Amino acid sequence: MNPAMQPPWFLRGEGLSLSFGGVQVLADVSFTLGHQEVLGIVGPNGAGKTSLLNVISRIYEPSAGTIQIRSPDGGYLDLLKLPATQLARHGVARTFQNIEITPDLSVLDNVLTGRHHLERTMFVEDMLWLGRSRRADRVAREQCREVLDLVGLSRVAAAPVTTLPYGMRKRVELARALAMQPRLLLLDEPAAGLNTHETDEIAAAIEAVQQARICSQMLIEHDMELVTSVCDQVLVLNYGRTIVQADPHTVTSHPEVVAAYLGPAAQSEIDAVVRTVAKGSDPSTA
Numbered sequence: 001m002n003p004a005m006q007p008p009w010f011l012r013g014e015g016l017s018l019s020f021g022g023v024q025v026l027a028d029v030s031f032t033l034g035h036q037e038v039l040g041i042v043g044p045n046g047a048g049k050t051s052l053l054n055v056i057s058r059i060y061e062p063s064a065g066t067i068q069i070r071s072p073d074g075g076y077l078d079l080l081k082l083p084a085t086q087l088a089r090h091g092v093a094r095t096f097q098n099i100e101i102t103p104d105l106s107v108l109d110n111v112l113t114g115r116h117h118l119e120r121t122m123f124v125e126d127m128l129w130l131g132r133s134r135r136a137d138r139v140a141r142e143q144c145r146e147v148l149d150l151v152g153l154s155r156v157a158a159a160p161v162t163t164l165p166y167g168m169r170k171r172v173e174l175a176r177a178l179a180m181q182p183r184l185l186l187l188d189e190p191a192a193g194l195n196t197h198e199t200d201e202i203a204a205a206i207e208a209v210q211q212a213r214i215c216s217q218m219l220i221e222h223d224m225e226l227v228t229s230v231c232d233q234v235l236v237l238n239y240g241r242t243i244v245q246a247d248p249h250t251v252t253s254h255p256e257v258v259a260a261y262l263g264p265a266a267q268s269e270i271d272a273v274v275r276t277v278a279k280g281s282d283p284s285t286a
């Protein structure tokens with residue numbers, strides 16, 4: 001067994017099922033996320049990846065299954081029993097497929113909005129801009145600047161977010177989620193719509209989070225190069241079922257994974273080429 005699979009793991013889902021109007025979207029899905037590791041979720045369109053993330057972030061209620069999350073005191077909490085409104089306080093942050101940042105604000109101010117649930121100042125102090133409120137604001141800004149530095153955006157902290165190219169806006173969203181000081185970060189297709197250079201930058205940001213041991217991460221991604229470069233483990237779903245959870249190398253050479261991605265026809269063509277090459281003849285004339 002992989003060491004990440006043994007306690008103390010950080011997050012474990014077991015036997016998760018979800019249906020919509022008789023259509024089973026998740027069927028007995030299980031996964032394990034190691035402490036401060038990155039777990040990729042991959043699979044063809046409609047495999048149930050976003051639905052799984054929606055179950056973890058309490059947008060969807062599963063019909064069966066459990067999700068345990070490690071608490072700061074070292075015990076485990078049943079995530080599905082926590083009020084959905086309390087998830088941020090328990091350190092769960094998420095980004096969405098479509099960018100959801102505030103267009104009228106600067107980069108830094110967007111990131112600051114991620115910290116709202118951490119602020120403890122009183123209304124009257126805020127109104128009068130008294131000592132505690134001012135101190136809290138300074139600390140918050142310093143922490144947000146550190147996060148911007150981590151994701152490579154400190155140079156554009158003061159820029160209006162609308163002036164940034166798409167790839168940078170995706171990193172602003174990542175920075176805002178990090179400003180929540182999460183213990184679990186859920187990323188839904190962080191590289192969707194990005195060019196190669198922008199994908200490399202978001203991958204570098206995810207790796208920086210991992211190396212700084214800030215939080216455990218789960219990410220849905222279609223870009224297998226990004227997945228294999230940043231993920232410790234990969235969970236493969238197809239038609240709502242788990243095909244495999246393993247390290248990226250094992251996953252990319254798993255026959256069911258190849259078949260799910262390329263289809264049975266492509267798989268049999270690959271098999272034919274392999275057989276022909278093994279016999280020593282030219283596959284193109286076979």
Ligand SMILES: Nc1ncnc2c1ncn2[C@@H]1O[C@H](COP(=O)(O)OP(=O)(O)OP(=O)(O)O)[C@@H](O)[C@H]1O
Nearest residue numbers: 020023025043044045046047048049050051052220
């Ligand atoms: N709220 C919903 N109501 C009805 N069906 C839903 C709902 N959410 C998801 N589904 C269905 O569940 C299935 C899985 O969808 P999901 O978005 O989880 O897949 P996915 O693997 O994330 O796909 P993609 O890679 O295209 O984003 C699809 O058939 C989808 O239509």
